[in-house]
Each structure stands twice: as structure tokens, then as C-alpha cells.
Amino acid sequence: MQTHVPVTSDQKITLEANDLCIDFAKERKSIFSPKQYLRALNGLNFKMYESRCLAVVGESGCGKSTAARIATKIYNPSSGQVKFRGQDITEIESGQALRDYRKDVQMVFQDPFGSLNPLHTIRYHLSRPLKIYHGLAKGSELEDRLVGLLEQVGLTPARDVLSKFPHQLSGGQRQRVFLAKTLAIGANVILADEPTSMLDVSIRIGVLNLMSQMKQEMGKSFMYITHDIATARYFAEDTVVLYCGHMVEWGSTEEITQNPQHPYTQLLLAAVPDPKRSIHQKLPTHRALETPMWSPDKTGCPYAARCPQAKPACSEYLPEAKEIAPQHYVRCHLFM
Amino acid sequence: MSDLVQVNNLCVDYITFGGRVRAVDDVSFSIKKGEILGLAGESGCGKSTIAFALMRLHRPPALISEGEILFDGKDILDFSDEELRKFRWADTSMVFQSAMSCLNPVKTIESQFYDIFEAHNVVSTKEEGAERAKELLQIVDIPPERLYDYPHQFSGGMRQRVVIAMALALKPKLLIMDEPTTALDVVVQREILQKVYELKEEFGFSVLFITHDLSLMVEFCDRIGIMYSGKLVEVAPSKEILGKPQHPYSFGLGNSFPTLHGELQEMIGIPGSPLDLNHVPDGCRFAERCFNASEQCRTDEPQLRNDEARGWVACHHPLAIDFRELQDAPCSELN
């Protein structure tokens, strides 16, 4: 297993986010109450590379899916930008450029039931993108591609699978079909939002291994959104820990998981189930408060209210990012 | 430790249009007093069906067609309605994945506690009920003044604590927890399970804990039963399930959870997909996915056997490797 590898200078950046913020208008209690906003992401930065995976981890509601939705142009950021191969994606508005973008950057969802049309066979799902994007309409070339795709994702005998409908496959098989579809489309960047959380436990690893293979052998660039940090360690070279829409700690996955420094990351990692520990594993002290909702007018570190080590400055302003070790960054007043 | 619960040859069927599906097939196990027993296995293998049967909460189309469930020596399958009413909450109580499904959204927590106390004649006045309920909230670390709140005023984690407090209201001997923390974040999950563990130590009840997260289960349980498509295939002390699995399916499950610490190993999971209960093969149900399957495995069904030295396992070719020794040895690899 090799996920502990530093970025090399020849690895190409695919997607890159610079200081992304996004605000959502909150429902108003009455038309007279002032408009209020929820800040779902505040200052998100990341770089994704060919042949590498970036894991985005954090608790429910911290903004993981929102980050992927901005990158796929489902949401527009309130400020900041996402660049694809150097180009700001808000400039990609229509025509061939937009079609190319949609072809290159694909999302994989949690629910393999929802992402395939139940009325169509697997053959239909895979041959359509081959036709649309690659002009392969029929003939033996198409057949070979279809069989090849299914074999690549480990669905054999491929000819039997082609004539099946989604409901005739198991959850893991459907997720494999969906990955085959992203291959058929020819996507190079794959944003996988909890792709295995609805699958049976014994087949999750198989899907992760398949994605690893796509990453290593075909050079695909992955974002892996998950709250299962042990699988992030298994699959992703880089990790961003989000808390309440803020990046609190990021860098190489191995650094983050083996040597967490931010008080929130330390809490999170101490809580992750690990058979080598016991249930008595003490959690670092923290105030048992709920995660706050962030808003554009709030200041300081989002973890300040729960953090046992908080200083006065913590609720005043957000500290700058600090590189505390090679490939290891935190944003915390304790390191200033 | 003596046994609190003994399940013998339990079979539970679902009667469906397609015919009879045996979701739990000839399962036997015991839970000792003060023990935490885990039930692990993939979705649909019958864990919840067993949990419901232990409470006799199963409803048509589920039917217990064979077996006995001895609780303190008495078969709960023979209980009258009145005996059952007393048995639930007072002897055994259950916490589900979704706290909301156990809580009534339009009643305050106070009145929901009162309903339980009243049904079992343990308090005579509302005030007395409120006093006891406040004590219970306190043991799960919820401020007692929140007693008068409605369920929606609590966060998910607090709601699950309230449900646990209710489940413990009548000091049951067995607490069944069916995926109690799956919907919660890991920090809250650990806090809740630590609390349950403390309370277990204090009050001495037993726990049946169901989850599909084997890593969590190994941390929390004393012993673990592994189920595969309606069958119990192995029961062993929790550290041995990963370190010294005997059933190839237990080995495969252990090989499906990457660890957070230690050397990263390439994992293989389990090939194939879980069995369709409508088409149960002869022989071992796991044979199609098993790396160790022989001709015998495809024809003869392996029986659950207890071997003093090795524990319970239902397999013709149980594994005999101790991975703990392997891992500790220098330069050794799993694969």
C-alpha cells in the first residue's frame, strides 16, 4: 500500500480552489425579519492532482458536499474561485467549453440506486456516453469498448451484465457500473461524495480498490468525501479536515492521521473507531457544545467555543495558515 | 458469569408473496450477565430480526417458527400478553438507530417518561415520575431542566441519550442497541458508548449491540457473533475475531476495515455479493464467495460447533492462523 507519497513537481494540478466562500440565505421567520445568511464554506483552498486523491473529511454539515457541488458548477461560490487546468470555471458558461468541462469533471454519489435510470439497461447507460462523447454508435468497436469497460470495473461476465437493468444488480455492482460510466464519458476528475457509505461493508473495499486502480493506472484525479477517516487513509494521499465550513488542518493524509495538531482534528481522530484501541480511549477534553452555524459576520476560529485551549484571540480573528511540518498545515492560534 | 439469555435454534421466517423466507436460520447463542455481546454482519443478514425476536416485538409478516428464547431460564415465546407487557422495559429494552422513531414528537420528554412509569405502576404521582426522570437524564449527562422540552428541541446525539435514559428507566437486565449511533458523528458516538459502558459497569446489565462497523464493535464488545445470511457462523471473544478469525467470512470482514494506525495493508474485502435469501444453496451459504471452499462445502451444510480451544464456528475448514503473532513478528506480511 502506498498512499504516503509527496506531490512531485511533474504532477499536474487538475482542480484548484482559491479562498472559496459560499453563503446560503436562511429561511426568514417573517418577511419583517432581516435577511440572514449561513456561511457553509469559509476560505476553502485546495489543489487536486492527476493520479492523486484528496480526501475531504469532517462531521455532518461541515460543507463537504457543498465543496463538490461548487466544483461541478451546481452552486456558484459567493466569493473565491475554482480553476480547472488554470481556467476559472465561472468563465466556462456555455458551448463546447462547458460540455468539455462536464465531460471532464464527474461526480459519483452515495446512492447507486438514484444515479442510474431504472428503466434502462446497463448497455444503454454505457453506450450513450460513448456515442455522445466519442462518436461510437455501433459495431464491434462499441461492443469491445463496452465489454472492456465492464471488465475494467470488475463486472464479469460482461456480456451478461450488459443486458441487465440496475435493479438486477447489487449496490456494489451498481456503483461499479456508475464508475464504468465515468470511464465511458472519459472523465479525468472524479468527485466521489461518500461513494461507499450505502454499500455492504464487505464490498466497500472492492470499490475503493477499483477507484485506487483508476487513480494509479489511469491517472484519474479524485476527491473523496467521507466521514470514515480510516478509509481516507487507505485511499487518499492528501486530506483536508473541515470544521464548520473552515479548513482547520490539511496536508498529507499520513501526517494528518498520525500526527494531528489542531485540537479539533485531535478530538475527531481520538473518536474514530479503531480495533487496536478500546472504548475507554479518553477523548481530549472539549466542551460538549454543538457545532455552531457559521455566518458571514462571525469572527474567529469556529472551534473556539468548544476548545479547551482557546485564548482570547481565538474568538477575535481567524489565524493564518501555518506550515508546521512539510506537507502539514494548521490554522490555529496555538501555532502562531 | 452465568447466562442471562439463551437462544436455542431460533428460526424466524418472513411470509411474503414470493413464499417463505427464512431470515434467521437455526441460530443459537447466549448472553452472560453483565456481558456486551455484539452481532455483526452485512445488511440483511438478520441482525435486527433477532433483536426484535428477543423483545418479541416482531410483527407479521415475521414469524418465529422454531426455537426457544430463554430469559433467566423462562421461555419468552410462551409468555402471555400480561407477562410480555411486564417483560418489555422492565427486563429488556431496546434502542434503535433512529431516536425519532422511539420518541413521540408531540409529547414532552417528561410525559413520555411518565407513560413508561405509569404503565409499569412504579410511580404514583407525576411529581414522583418527574423526579425519577430527572435522575435518569442526569446519568446520561443531560441537564434535568430539559425534561420539559420536546424531542425536536434536542440535537441528534442528545435525543439518542434521552432514548437510552428511557431504556434504562426500569433498570432492565438486558439492553438491546440496534445501530444506536449510525446516524451520529464519531465524537458523539464514542461519548454515548462510553456512557453506556459506564452505566453497564454500575448497574450490571447485559448488552446486545448491533452494528456493521466491526472496528467499533471490537472496541466495545466482550464477545462478537458474526452472521452471514441468516446464519450465525462464528462466535468469539472480540479481540480474536480480527486477530484469530476461524471462519473465512470473519476473516473477510476483518479484511474490509482499514485501520487508522499501524502499517497500511492492501485489503481485499470479500469478492462477490451477499446471498439472496430466496435462493439459498445447499451446503455452506458462503461457499460461492469463499477462498477455502471445497466440494464438501457445496453439498454439506456446516454446523455450528463448539470446540473448547477454538470457540464456536460453522465451517468445514476453519482457519487456524493467529494474525496477532504474525503482525508482531518482524518482516511478516498478511498476504
Ligand SMILES: Nc1ncnc2c1ncn2[C@@H]1O[C@H](COP(=O)(O)OP(=O)(O)OP(=O)(O)O)[C@@H](O)[C@H]1O
Ligand atoms: N442549497 C442549500 N441551501 C441552504 N443551505 C444549504 C444548502 N446546501 C447546503 N446547505 C447547508 O450548508 C451546510 C453544509 O452542507 P453540506 O451538505 O455541504 O454538508 P456535508 O459536510 O456534506 O454533510 P453530510 O456529511 O451530512 O453530507 C449545512 O449546514 C447545510 O444545511
Ligand SMILES: Nc1ncnc2c1ncn2[C@@H]1O[C@H](COP(=O)(O)OP(=O)(O)OP(=O)(O)O)[C@@H](O)[C@H]1O
Ligand atoms: N417485513 C419484511 N418482509 C419481508 N422480508 C423482510 C422483512 N423485514 C426483513 N426482511 C428480510 O429479512 C432479512 C433480514 O433482515 P434484517 O432487517 O434482520 O437484517 P439486518 O441484519 O438487520 O440488516 P441491516 O444491517 O440492513 O439493518 C433481510 O433479507 C430482509 O430482506
Ligand code: SF4
Ligand atoms: S464451510 Fe467451506 S465454503 Fe463455507 S466458509 Fe468454510 S471453507 Fe468456506
Ligand SMILES: [Mg+2]
Ligand atoms: Mg454531504
Ligand SMILES: [Mg+2]
Ligand atoms: Mg437492521
